Amino acid sequence: MTGLPERARSRVRGATLVDVEHPLEPFWRGVIAYRLLTLLTVAGVTVYHLGSGYERPAAAVGVLLVMAAWTAVTSWGYLGGLPGAPDRRGRLALADLAVCVAIMATTPWVVRVDHLDAGGPGMGSIWTSGAVLACAVAYRVRGGTAAALVISAALVLSKERFGVLELGDIQLLVLAGLTVGFASHVLERTASRLRRLAAEQAAAAERERLTRSIHDGVLQVLAHVRRRGAEIGGAATELGVLAGEQETAVRALLSGSGTTDAHGxxxxxxxxxxxxxxxxxxxxxxxxxxxxxxxxxxxxxxxxxxxxxxxxxxxxxxxxxxxxxxxxxxxxxxxxxxxxxxxxxxxxxxxxxxxxxxxxxxxxxxxxxxxxxxxxxxxxxxxxxxxxxxxxxx
Known part of the structure; x- marks a missing residue:
């Protein structure tokens, strides 16, 4: 496992290393799955209402194709992109939010007013909530809440109405942002503690190994010099004192006082x-x-x-x-x-x-x-x- 590149190690299945070093990877894969499922849902709804619910059916199909293409882009990006590449998923989540707002802004131009009056969805519909989840994973509670408010505002402005249906959608968006954001925060903090514990355990094991090795050599020699210096007296006494000081210092070092934790x-x-x-x-x-x-x-x-x-x-x-x-x-x-x-x-x-x-x-x-x-x-x-x-x- 230690010989694997960092990117490859993050994808090893069934290993504790995945959770500790990359705790949010399951959340990112969950965002991808959610985005794909909601895209299929929106596509089905769009096709079903294509003849009666849209002022410009061709434009509705065009927007749907843009959503499909952007889903492919975000799916690749949320997986982490190329191995070894910098993690830019936070920036991608913000771009995702902007694209969702732009798609929702096409609602007055594409969707018929009577369709919206009857409770029909605007452009993007539930697919746009994927950006809220992505921002929650990337930026925790604050990111999820802010993204939910942005999508909520875009929902009300694009449909030009605020009723019980819109209020319910807004509540779900805010709840999703808060829940996923908080879960991401807790998981990241837990992983940080596990990394620190693993580092401390590794340092303790190394100290134990060094203690066994040094005890049979350096410490015994220093202890012998300390005793002989006290026995001989004279100038040798000072050498014995210095040897005793170094013996104390080495024992303290082996006890872990020089350990650097996982945070440096x-x-x-x-x-x-x-x-x-x-x-x-x-x-x-x-x-x-x-x-x-x-x-x-x-x-x-x-x-x-x-x-x-x-x-x-x-x-x-x-x-x-x-x-x-x-x-x-x-x-x-x-x-x-x-x-x-x-x-x-x-x-x-x-x-x-x-x-x-x-x-x-x-x-x-x-x-x-x-x-x-x-x-x-x-x-x-x-x-x-x-x-x-x-x-x-x-």
């Missing part, structure tokens, strides 16, 4: 929790703090760079705290240490000397994702970096 989003809080160690304390909300994966990657990189500066400049005994805080419309990530602080003018001096570590690793990352960065530092007060991310509609 990651949990920022979970991504930063893996940075916790004996010298680094991380506090974050218990619920997910989701951002696009690229944003989380850059924030994580900036925080790692800030923590690396703590280890490099504040000494091995310095401690650091990472805090993730949710604010109205924003999220703040602060990295604070208890070191001696950055002397005034030191960062500018480093940039002048061509050493752009802070600018590129921290400030550059934050600016790249549209965030803001502030620095609070001074002698004997430590250093605090604050990254502010605007949530908006993310």
């Amino acid at each position: 989003r990651r949990d920022l809080a979970a991504a930063l929790r893996i940075l916790a160690s004996e010298r680094v304390t991380v506090a974050a909300p218990g619920r997910p703090v989701e951002f696009p994966a690229a944003v989380v990657d850059e924030v994580e990189g900036a925080v790692r760079a800030a923590l690396a500066n703590v280890a490099l400049h504040a000494g091995p005994a310095a401690r650091a705290w990472v805090l993730v805080e949710e604010l109205p419309g924003a999220v703040e990530v602060s990295v604070r240490d208890d070191g001696p602080g950055i002397p005034e003018g030191r960062l500018a001096e480093a940039e002048a000397e061509g050493r752009l570590g802070v600018s590129r690793s921290i400030r550059g990352r934050v600016e790249e994702i549209g965030g803001t960065l502030t620095l609070d530092t001074g002698p004997d007060v430590g250093t605090e970096w604050v990254i502010r991310l605007h949530r908006g509609d993310t």
Whole structure:
């Protein structure tokens, strides 16, 4: 199945993949079937009343032929057209609506007044409601309702009357637009959840496979280095601490904190929790703090760079705290240490000397994702970096 092209996979019968990746395909095929059946109905009615119901019988036959040709065009288009082609069925549904209105507009010119007075249908009749269904599938409730109102207006204007018969037709059109539109919305939302669940299950299976492989190698080596470093003491102690930090980080990654969901989003809080160690304390909300994966990657990189500066400049005994805080419309990530602080003018001096570590690793990352960065530092007060991310509609 995975070797099939996307278009071919959408037509595989009896597979869950059809419902998840292309949930509205049965609705589009239903629109096609409805359009074909209503065309046959209208053709039968037209032939039956051809001698008495039409002012211009030849024009009625001509309009019927146009309807047949347009049915063929929409049937091909609603099937999806050529394999691999862009999905333009929404635009086709709007064009279908316009064609239906044009066909209904021929009613005063083609159909006899006494035929309409007797309750006879106008041009297009029930066939035109196919455009309402198509718009409902393409644009959900709003599209179905709007299309129903357009066809209803065209019905009243073309027949130049508004009675019980027309009111009943309008009610059916609106009901069809609302029902099919709502059903399409629910089905698409359900399929989206299924896709997300399938992606999470695949990621969990991959993590399980990696966990078995890494546990027998990398994790055991890191755990051994951590223990031996503590036993030997001296300079080896620092190596043991670093090995322990990396062991914690790898275990956190394997637990799923780095997983990107089906919508390309990651949990920022979970991504930063893996940075916790004996010298680094991380506090974050218990619920997910989701951002696009690229944003989380850059924030994580900036925080790692800030923590690396703590280890490099504040000494091995310095401690650091990472805090993730949710604010109205924003999220703040602060990295604070208890070191001696950055002397005034030191960062500018480093940039002048061509050493752009802070600018590129921290400030550059934050600016790249549209965030803001502030620095609070001074002698004997430590250093605090604050990254502010605007949530908006993310």
